[in-house]
Amino acid sequence: MEFRYFAIQGVVEILPRVFGDARGAFFESFSAQKMTEAGIVGEWVQDNQSRSDRGVVRGLHFQKPPYTQAKLVRVAQGRALDVIVDIRRDSPTYGQHLMVELDSERYNMLYVPPGFAHGFTALEDNTLFLYKCTNYYAPQSEGGLLWNDPTLGIQWGVENPTVSAKDQILPTLAELDSPF
Numbered sequence: 001m002e003f004r005y006f007a008i009q010g011v012v013e014i015l016p017r018v019f020g021d022a023r024g025a026f027f028e029s030f031s032a033q034k035m036t037e038a039g040i041v042g043e044w045v046q047d048n049q050s051r052s053d054r055g056v057v058r059g060l061h062f063q064k065p066p067y068t069q070a071k072l073v074r075v076a077q078g079r080a081l082d083v084i085v086d087i088r089r090d091s092p093t094y095g096q097h098l099m100v101e102l103d104s105e106r107y108n109m110l111y112v113p114p115g116f117a118h119g120f121t122a123l124e125d126n127t128l129f130l131y132k133c134t135n136y137y138a139p140q141s142e143g144g145l146l147w148n149d150p151t152l153g154i155q156w157g158v159e160n161p162t163v164s165a166k167d168q169i170l171p172t173l174a175e176l177d178s179p180f
Helices: 032-037
Strands: 002-005 012-015 018-021 024-027 046-052 056-063 071-077 079-086 097-103 109-112 116-122 127-133 142-144
Touching (some): 071 079, 071 116, 097 109, 116 127
Antiparallel strands (some): 002 012, 012 109, 018 024, 056 116, 056 142, 071 109, 071 127, 079 097
16 A cells, blocks of 8 residues: 555545556555554444535535544545545644545545544545444434535536535534634
């Protein structure tokens, strides 16, 4: 596995070594030992999967303490533009966002530590998005940011996105009282 680090501290892209031949491809999608060596830590307790068509925007979501989650995300089919926003109040990169294209043909993954709002847009129909989480889903702890907050300046690259009613009414960064 190869690990790519970013200016926003704690975020890591994982590029697995893929073995391909006439039969298809094989890769190691998770190794606790290699992840720990790369600074990716946590007790992984829940896996989630969503299917989205092109133009769907999901997010930007997080879970508040004491139910915070780190996430390890990837796509099993299709492509997605993954977006995270640093909402750690004491972080020098507070309010900054990062975008990484996740592609089922590249097999890349993104580690999203606690303290980030997370979302994505599907770039292809039938995109299967996988989440590995360090805490269980706790609806009473849900939080989020408005996906199209102009202050964030996120270029989703989607005209007329499909966004849930719930995600349409999330607060802007200026309105957010970050619990991190």
